[in-house]
Amino acid sequence: xxxxxxxxxxxxxxxxxxxxxxxxxxxxxxxxxxxxxxxxxxxxxxxxxxxxxxxxxxxxxxxxxxxxxxxxxxxxxxxxxxxxxxxxxxxxxxxxxxxxxxxxxxxxxxxxxxxxxxxxxxxxxxxxxxxxxxxxxxxxxxxxxxxxxxxxxxxxxxxxxxxxxxxxx
Amino acid sequence: xxxxxxxxxxxxxxxxxxxxxxxxxxxxxxxxxxxxxxxxxxxxxxxxxxxxxxxxxxxxxxxxxxxxxxxxxxxxxxxxxxxxxxxxxxxxxxxxxxxxxxxxxxxxxxxxxxxxxxxxxxxxxxxxxxxxxxxxxxxxxxxxxxxxxxxxxxxxxxxxxxxxxxxxxxxxxxxxxxxxxxxxxxxxxxxxxxxxxxxxxxxxxxxxxxxxxxxxxxxxxxxxxxxxxxxxxxxxxxxxxxxxxxxxxxxxx
Numbered sequence: 001x002x003x004x005x006x007x008x009x010x011x012x013x014x015x016x017x018x019x020x021x022x023x024x025x026x027x028x029x030x031x032x033x034x035x036x037x038x039x040x041x042x043x044x045x046x047x048x049x050x051x052x053x054x055x056x057x058x059x060x061x062x063x064x065x066x067x068x069x070x071x072x073x074x075x076x077x078x079x080x081x082x083x084x085x086x087x088x089x090x091x092x093x094x095x096x097x098x099x100x101x102x103x104x105x106x107x108x109x110x111x112x113x114x115x116x117x118x119x120x121x122x123x124x125x126x127x128x129x130x131x132x133x134x135x136x137x138x139x140x141x142x143x144x145x146x147x148x149x150x151x152x153x154x155x156x157x158x159x160x161x162x163x164x165x166x167x168x169x
Numbered sequence: 170x171x172x173x174x175x176x177x178x179x180x181x182x183x184x185x186x187x188x189x190x191x192x193x194x195x196x197x198x199x200x201x202x203x204x205x206x207x208x209x210x211x212x213x214x215x216x217x218x219x220x221x222x223x224x225x226x227x228x229x230x231x232x233x234x235x236x237x238x239x240x241x242x243x244x245x246x247x248x249x250x251x252x253x254x255x256x257x258x259x260x261x262x263x264x265x266x267x268x269x270x271x272x273x274x275x276x277x278x279x280x281x282x283x284x285x286x287x288x289x290x291x292x293x294x295x296x297x298x299x300x301x302x303x304x305x306x307x308x309x310x311x312x313x314x315x316x317x318x319x320x321x322x323x324x325x326x327x328x329x330x331x332x333x334x335x336x337x338x339x340x341x342x343x344x345x346x347x348x349x350x351x352x353x354x355x356x357x358x359x360x361x362x363x364x365x366x367x368x369x370x371x372x373x374x375x376x377x378x379x380x381x382x383x384x385x386x387x388x389x390x391x392x393x394x395x396x397x398x399x400x401x402x403x404x405x406x407x408x409x410x411x412x413x414x415x416x417x418x419x420x421x422x
Contacts, residue, residue, distance in 0.1 A: 022225045
């Protein structure tokens with residue numbers, strides 16, 4: 001019979017999917033691949049999960065590690081250098097020319113680490129110190145990345161001009 | 170008003186995210202009253218939060234794709250939905266035995282004998298056919314679905330793979346090991362054909378994850394969903410065939 005703990009993992013699948021979907025630019029297949037990898041890893045290492053600790057934080061840590069590995073692979077592949085988000089997103093002038101239609105496109109323009117911080121705080125409603133633990137960075141780093149992410153979104157979505165504001169249903 | 174501790178950008182963030190102490194929150198509120206720029210910024214942050222939720226929260230309500238769920242065979246267990254691959258990777262130790270009761274429906278050999286092998290065989294026989302690849306052609310889809318539903322004594326739906334670049338060639342009724350089966354054929358722009366094979370079996374009303382097998386160049390994804398077993402066969406890579414399987418699964422659910 002399945003343990004109570006694996007059942008707990010199962011309960012978080014919809015949350016992992018939502019987070020993965022937002023991370024992967026709304027690409028359903030890529031997002032679900034990430035979720036599947038995360039579940040495989042979590043279930044195979046369930047014995048390593050510290051009883052009584054926060055299961056959600058543990059699962060999101062696993063997902064973060066998998067995502068970070070993916071990003072690293074992409075940035076290491078010479079053929080895809082131009083897709084390296086860290087480089088692509090530095091072109092702020094190009095950004096401003098873009099017509100951003102929805103929040104997903106705007107999120108795609110953030111660097112992967114900004115994206116992670118913003119989504120963990122916003123979508124999952126995690127405390128800053130929880131996010132810091134998941135991403136294994138100081139809390140101050142979480143705050144500064146969050147601030148940069150939001151300011152970037154503000155300018156991308158041109159929120160300062162109310163008539164350009166596009167909210168997505 | 171002066172603030173014992175100056176209000177910082179971090180305070181504005183934490184205010185937006187509801188992560189301030191009640192006391193500090195009141196201080197920030199007072200500050201925002203007097204600072205329209207900061208108030209506008211916080212309002213923007215709030216709008217950003219809202220639009221992210223609006224956009225992605227619907228994912229929480231989506232039903233899980235087949236490869237992320239598995240159904241328990243025991244009625245007293247709730248329906249476990251876990252990564253299908255987990256099952257088939259044969260996880261060791263504790264997890265292995267914990268997942269054991271979730272296992273398919275009986276010996277895997279039965280599925281092979283009654284579903285996979287006949288599906289692969291029918292694929293090999295009919296896909297090279299130039300003049301008679303199918304019994305009923307795709308333009309008579311409604312009639313075909315009705316007819317096959319009647320013969321197989323269950324509702325047969327014909328999945329649509331046009332979005333994936335495959336057109337329905339048509340379908341046929343086939344004898345299988347001990348029952349009847351339906352085969353649908355689809356064709357890609359370059360002429361490549363895939364077939365979907367479906368039949369009843371001793372596995373009635375069970376459910377499995379997607380399973381994959383390969384013989385030489387021919388890949389098969391097979392799964393059981395309610396009364397029917399399905400096998401999608403094609404000379405395609407695993408990924409491509411999986412995409413098709415997933416679309417078929419979703420359309421039939």
